[in-house]
Amino acid sequence: MSDSKGYESPGIAGSGAIATGLAAVSTTTADTILLARSEASAWRAEEKIVAACAKIEGAEPSRLRVTTDPKDLADCDVVVEAIVEELDAKAELIKTLDAHLGPQTDLATTTSSLGIGDIAAKAGVPRLYGLHVFNPVPRMALIEVCIPDTAADARERAMAWCAALGKTAVEVPDQAGFVVNRLLFPYLFDAVRMVERTGMEPGEVDTCMKLGAGHPMGPLALLDFVGLDVAEAIGDALYADSGEAAHKPPGLMVEMVGEEKLGRKSGAGFYSYD
Numbered sequence: 001m002s003d004s005k006g007y008e009s010p011g012i013a014g015s016g017a018i019a020t021g022l023a024a025v026s027t028t029t030a031d032t033i034l035l036a037r038s039e040a041s042a043w044r045a046e047e048k049i050v051a052a053c054a055k056i057e058g059a060e061p062s063r064l065r066v067t068t069d070p071k072d073l074a075d076c077d078v079v080v081e082a083i084v085e086e087l088d089a090k091a092e093l094i095k096t097l098d099a100h101l102g103p104q105t106d107l108a109t110t111t112s113s114l115g116i117g118d119i120a121a122k123a124g125v126p127r128l129y130g131l132h133v134f135n136p137v138p139r140m141a142l143i144e145v146c147i148p149d150t151a152a153d154a155r156e157r158a159m160a161w162c163a164a165l166g167k168t169a170v171e172v173p174d175q176a177g178f179v180v181n182r183l184l185f186p187y188l189f190d191a192v193r194m195v196e197r198t199g200m201e202p203g204e205v206d207t208c209m210k211l212g213a214g215h216p217m218g219p220l221a222l223l224d225f226v227g228l229d230v231a232e233a234i235g236d237a238l239y240a241d242s243g244e245a246a247h248k249p250p251g252l253m254v255e256m257v258g259e260e261k262l263g264r265k266s267g268a269g270f271y272s273y274d
Helices: 017-026 039-053 087-100 116-123 149-164 180-198 202-213 219-226 228-242 251-258
Strands: 010-013 032-035 064-067 078-081 106-109 128-133 142-146 168-171
Touching (some): 017 032, 017 039, 017 128, 032 039, 078 087, 078 149, 087 106, 087 116, 106 149, 116 128, 149 168, 180 219, 180 228, 202 219, 219 228, 228 251
Parallel strands (some): 010 032, 010 078, 032 064, 078 106, 142 168
Antiparallel strands (some): 128 142
16 A cells, blocks of 8 residues: 555445545545445446546546445445445444454444544444545545544555545544534624524624635525535534534524425525525
C-alpha cells in the first residue's frame, strides 16, 4: 500500500450523493469499487459517477467498478460506508462488510452526526473510524477525520488518502456532529425560528445573511440543499448528545418534513423547485 496515496484499492458502500461523489473523486488516484444495494441503484450510481467524473480533473470512469456483492470488496485496503444517517442501518451494513473483509482492510464511516464509538459498538467493529466528507464532494475541500484509539493504526493511511484526494483533513473529537455540524446547525435552526417568530420570508432571511455576513448561500436555502429530513435527523442526534436547545430541530421544519417538503430533492421546502 502506497504511503503517498494512503490507499490503492478503496471501496465505497452506498449509492447516494456522498457515496457517488466520493467514488468519483477516488478514481483520480486508484481503481475504486462501489457497492450498491440493488441492480437498479447500481445502475443509477454508475450513471451519476460517470457524469461527475467528467467535471473532476484527473477522474477516470474506467477505474470504477460497481457491484452488488459485498464479497467483491474483500481485496480492498479500505472500505467506506456511506449510506443513510441512521445508526441501525449503518451498524448493520458495517457488520456485514466486516464479515467479508480481512484484518488488513481499514473500515470507515461517513457519518455526519452520529458518534463513531456508538456506531462501532452497535456493529461490534472496533476498528471503525470516521471520514466525514461534505456534499458536493468534488467541490468541498474539507474532510473531518475521527480516529478512535481502537483504529489508531489507520491514522496515517487515512490522512494520506485525504491529501491524495486533494482534500484538507482535520482530525476532530468523537462528538456528535464533530466540529462543522456541531456549530452549523444551531445557526441553521435559528434561521428557521426567525421565520417562525417574525413571519419574514425565507428569501429575506437568506438575503440578509448573504449580503450582511458574506455567506455564499443563505441558511434556509442551505437546509433545502441538505434536505430537511436529513437536517432533522442530524438535529435529533445532536440534541440527544448535547441536550442543548439550540440543537433541537425547530417545529416548523419538523412540520414541513411531515408534509414531505424536504427541500430540493422533493421539489419543495423553504423554496419551490421545478
